[in-house]
Amino acid sequence: MTIKLLAIGKTDNEDLNALIDIYSNRLKHYIKFEFEVIPDLKKVKHLSENEQKQKEGELILNKLIPTDALILLDENGKQFNSVAFSDYLQKHMNSGIKQLVFVIGGPYGFSQDLYKKANGKISLSKMTFSHQMVRLFFIEQLYRGFTILKNEPYHHR
Numbered sequence: 829m830t831i832k833l834l835a836i837g838k839t840d841n842e843d844l845n846a847l848i849d850i851y852s853n854r855l856k857h858y859i860k861f862e863f864e865v866i867p868d869l870k871k872v873k874h875l876s877e878n879e880q881k882q883k884e885g886e887l888i889l890n891k892l893i894p895t896d897a898l899i900l901l902d903e904n905g906k907q908f909n910s911v912a913f914s915d916y917l918q919k920h921m922n923s924g925i926k927q928l929v930f931v932i933g934g935p936y937g938f939s940q941d942l943y944k945k946a947n948g949k950i951s952l953s954k955m956t957f958s959h960q961m962v963r964l965f966f967i968e969q970l971y972r973g974f975t976i977l978k979n980e981p982y983h984h985r
Contacts, residue, residue: 829920830860830927831970834891836884836934837868839960851967858974859921863967864891869934877936885939888931897925897947901932901962905949910983914973932962 839845848863855861866887872880892898897920908916920928930950931942938946952965975982 829925830862831855832862832864832896832927832929833932833963833966833970834864834866834888834929835932835959835963836866836887837959838865839963841960844960844964847964848967851964851971854971855967855974858971858978861970863963866891878939880934881936881939882941884934885942888933888942889945892929892945893927895925896927896929897923898942898945899928899930900938900942900946900949901930901952901966902938902949903951903954903956905951907951907953910969910972911976913969914976917970917973918977930966932959932966935959 839848852861852863866884869875869880869883869887875883931938933942952962952969957965972983
């Protein structure tokens with residue numbers, strides 16, 4: 829199985845990018861992992877929030893193939909502790925899907941088309957994080973989840 833993380837907009841913070849790279853490389857010891865940034869929309873000043881979500885949604889949907897399992901990182905999604913999240917990952921790996929795609933949306937969230945296509949929603953916290961920080965937090969939690977599954981000491985139960 830491949831796990832892919834899609835995110836709208838690049839991160840200019842070199843420190844965050846360095847940490848994202850560290851955890852992305854660590855993850856590759858456990859699973860095929862891809863992190864893809866979809867460039868920010870241009871000329872959004874004349875777009876409403878819904879129009880911007882719709883255009884971003886189209887960009888995201890164009891990155892998917894029909895067999896992908898799509899999970900949105902959404903503030904109203906299900907919350908897990910790290911051990912339960914590792915179980916969630918294991919269930920997806922056991923299901924036989926080829927690609928599990930997690931998506932971090934733009935500043936206004938997701939289009940209705942994405943919500944309809946999604947197989948699930950996950951929330952990392954009741955707190956609000958910047959879209960740039962969420963990338964690091966999520967990739968670290970993926971790594972943590974796999975160390976839990978392998979019973980490695982990174983996560984202390």
